[in-house]
């Protein structure tokens with residue numbers, strides 16, 4: 411099955427161009443947006459597209475790629491699982507299996523040799539330098555348990571289709587809204603693409619990458635972990651709960667990263683809501699006993715495995 415996996419990170423001139431585009435296009439998008447703002451060429455449709463697309467793709471990363479796919483913090487109905495993985499792909503942070511394997515490798519070697527993006531090397535390296543240096547994840551080793559899941563493999567292999575859809579959707583909605591308001595549909599498509607597409611991508615990417623850089627450098631540590639992970643209030647909010655990163659390293663499989671009302675975690679609220687309406691099950695919650703033991707710096711009585719084992723029925 412692994413032979414059907416597209417290796418988007420093979421070092422060829424084309425992939426080098428793709429990697430550069432992946433990082434720089436959203437930045438050029440932000441520059442064009444500043445120009446549009448300066449000329450007051452922005453309306454509530456563009457800003458709504460930015461916010462709604464940011465939330466959809468952001469939850470795709472936090473709920474889809476991170477908590478569901480990488481850490482198995484809950485199980486979703488197949489159609490919801492597919493939608494979450496598609497939404498995560500639209501955030502253009504790499505195909506699903508690359509993301510999961512890279513992130514598992516981060517947990518397995520956090521802030522030590524082998525961590526793909528530790529800020530102990532440099533803050534720039536942790537943020538985006540590791541991507542520009544063409545890091546290649548070992549899917550077999552770190553995401554082997556996912557290779558026989560047809561939904562995951564399908565969304566992984568169709569990654570660029572979803573990136574394109576994530577740009578085409580706000581352009582089409584922008585064009586339709588402009589037409590309805592009696593303005594130029596082409597101009598509506600352009601501003602929709604810039605705000606709901608490129609500016610949104612900029613925030614989706616840099617806020618997630620800040621969890622790797624800022625949340626391993628600035629913030630408080632509630633739990634003693636073997637890495638430099640921090641709880642950071644600003645990214646707790648902006649990254650929809652992912653900034654409670656020290657909690658997350660202490661209990662990687664927990665569906666909740668925020669551990670009290672002082673640590674708002676919109677992704678955990680979404681999981682709670684999905685569970686209430688029967689769309690997700692097997693939600694992993696950490697007992698008070700385990701949390702208190704870790705707060706007293708005692709070893710976790712039942713630590714989570716970092717690399718998830720391949721289920722017996724999927725082994726060859």
Ligand SMILES: [Zn+2]
Nearest residue numbers: 516622639655
């Ligand atoms: Zn981390």
Ligand SMILES: [Zn+2]
Nearest residue numbers: 481513658662
């Ligand atoms: Zn994680």
